[in-house]
Each structure stands twice: as structure tokens, then as C-alpha cells.
Amino acid sequence: MKSLIVSDKATISRLAERLKHAESHAQYQRIQCVLIRATLGSSAVEIAQLLGWSTATVHVIHSRWAKEGDAVFELRGRGGRHHQYLSLEQEQALLAPFVARAQGGGVLTVTEIQQAYEQHTGRQVAPSTVYRLLDRHGWRKIVPRPQHSKADVAAQAAFKKTAPSGTPRGRAPG
Known part of the structure; x- marks a missing residue:
């Protein structure tokens, strides 16, 4: 079987240096995938088990690295406003x-x-x-508070228990 990854010292040192400066976890794992093959000569099955990937994914990364080189480590971002009407x-x-x-x-x-x-x-x-x-653009809906921040709940409860004078409940027994 033809080896896609050459394990010379220059390649290994370049990959090890690149591993130190990986920008994301996904990029780190991709570099590891190639580096493990270059240093240890592990099979795709073993690398897949180490990284928690499928064997097919390891084969794809190795194949792409052989064709594209370090460009395989550059990941394009996800998301974005692809269907915007205005910038x-x-x-x-x-x-x-x-x-x-x-x-x-x-x-x-x-x-x-x-x-x-x-x-x-x-x-x-x-x-x-x-x-x-x-x-x-940082706007938010402003709604009034349900009650004043300095309201005294105890005083409100006490007020509700006393009836105002001049009402049937507030008259003195007579």
C-alpha cells in the first residue's frame, strides 16, 4: 500500500509547530490525525479510535493532506447571513x-x-x-415595571386591612 504521508523530520517538526498554534479544537484534531500517522505510523483504524472519528474520515483527511498539503487544516466558518436584504x-x-x-x-x-x-x-x-x-443592532423592548422598586409590601398589606372612614366597614360601632 502506498503511503500518503511522508514521515521525514521536516514534515513532523512543521506539523508539531502547527499543532501548537491551532486555532480551534477541530483544527487541532485534523493536525493530530496527520501527525500521528507521520510519527507513529498508526493505521487509520487506530487513529480513528484515538480521535473518536470514523475510519473513513481519517482516510479523507490523509488523502486531502497528500493532495492539498496544509490547506486541509484551514476550516471555513459556519453560518452567516446568506439571505440578507440589506447589509x-x-x-x-x-x-x-x-x-x-x-x-x-x-x-x-x-x-x-x-x-x-x-x-x-x-x-x-x-x-x-x-x-x-x-x-x-442592540435594541430591546422596554416595558414598565409591574410595581415600583421602592414599594413597601408590608405597608400595602396593612393598608388593605384598614377600611377608610365613612364606609360601612369603617364606621365606629355606635
């Missing part, structure tokens, strides 16, 4: 008049922002789109 800068520009009004003490409704968003993009969007937009 972050365009969203900030859209929210600018609403920010000015809010800083002046004005009340904003999501429907107003949604209408402006739809007019700007030329598409209808769900309210959840606008809520996510506001969350992305």
Missing part, C-alpha cells in the same frame, strides 16, 4: 431616523419600522424579520 450598514442607515426619534423620547412601533424596511427593500417581510433586525 449591516444599510440597516443602520435605515434605523437612523428611528434612533434619533427614540433618543428624543419618542415611542417606536415595529409596524413603522417594518413599513420603512419594506419600502426600502421593495419586498414584504414578516414582523420577525424586523425584530431580528432590531436585536442585531
Whole structure:
């Protein structure tokens, strides 16, 4: 069987140095996968058991490393806004008049922002789109407190037990 990984000292030292500077756990494991083969000459089954991977994954990493070299260790990021209508800068520009009004003490409704968003993009969007937009830019819904922070609960309970004078319960027996 042809060896995909050459175990010379230069390759091993380069991989060992790269292992020290791995940016993520996934990148660390990929480097380990190649380094274990280069240093110990372990089989794909043994490496898979060590890393908790399938044997097929180890074969893929070894094959890609033989073809691509160190590029196999560079992982592309996950996620992202792939279906956005506006960029972050365009969203900030859209929210600018609403920010000015809010800083002046004005009340904003999501429907107003949604209408402006739809007019700007030329598409209808769900309210959840606008809520996510506001969350992305650090906005939050402010609601009044259910009770005052300095309220005395004991005094309120005592007040409820005493009836005001002039009411049938508050009259002195007579």
C-alpha cells in the first residue's frame, strides 16, 4: 500500500509547530490525525479510535493532506447571513431616523419600522424579520415595571386591612 504521508523530520517538526498554534479544537484534531500517522505510523483504524472519528474520515483527511498539503487544516466558518436584504450598514442607515426619534423620547412601533424596511427593500417581510433586525443592532423592548422598586409590601398589606372612614366597614360601632 502506498503511503500518503511522508514521515521525514521536516514534515513532523512543521506539523508539531502547527499543532501548537491551532486555532480551534477541530483544527487541532485534523493536525493530530496527520501527525500521528507521520510519527507513529498508526493505521487509520487506530487513529480513528484515538480521535473518536470514523475510519473513513481519517482516510479523507490523509488523502486531502497528500493532495492539498496544509490547506486541509484551514476550516471555513459556519453560518452567516446568506439571505440578507440589506447589509449591516444599510440597516443602520435605515434605523437612523428611528434612533434619533427614540433618543428624543419618542415611542417606536415595529409596524413603522417594518413599513420603512419594506419600502426600502421593495419586498414584504414578516414582523420577525424586523425584530431580528432590531436585536442585531442592540435594541430591546422596554416595558414598565409591574410595581415600583421602592414599594413597601408590608405597608400595602396593612393598608388593605384598614377600611377608610365613612364606609360601612369603617364606621365606629355606635
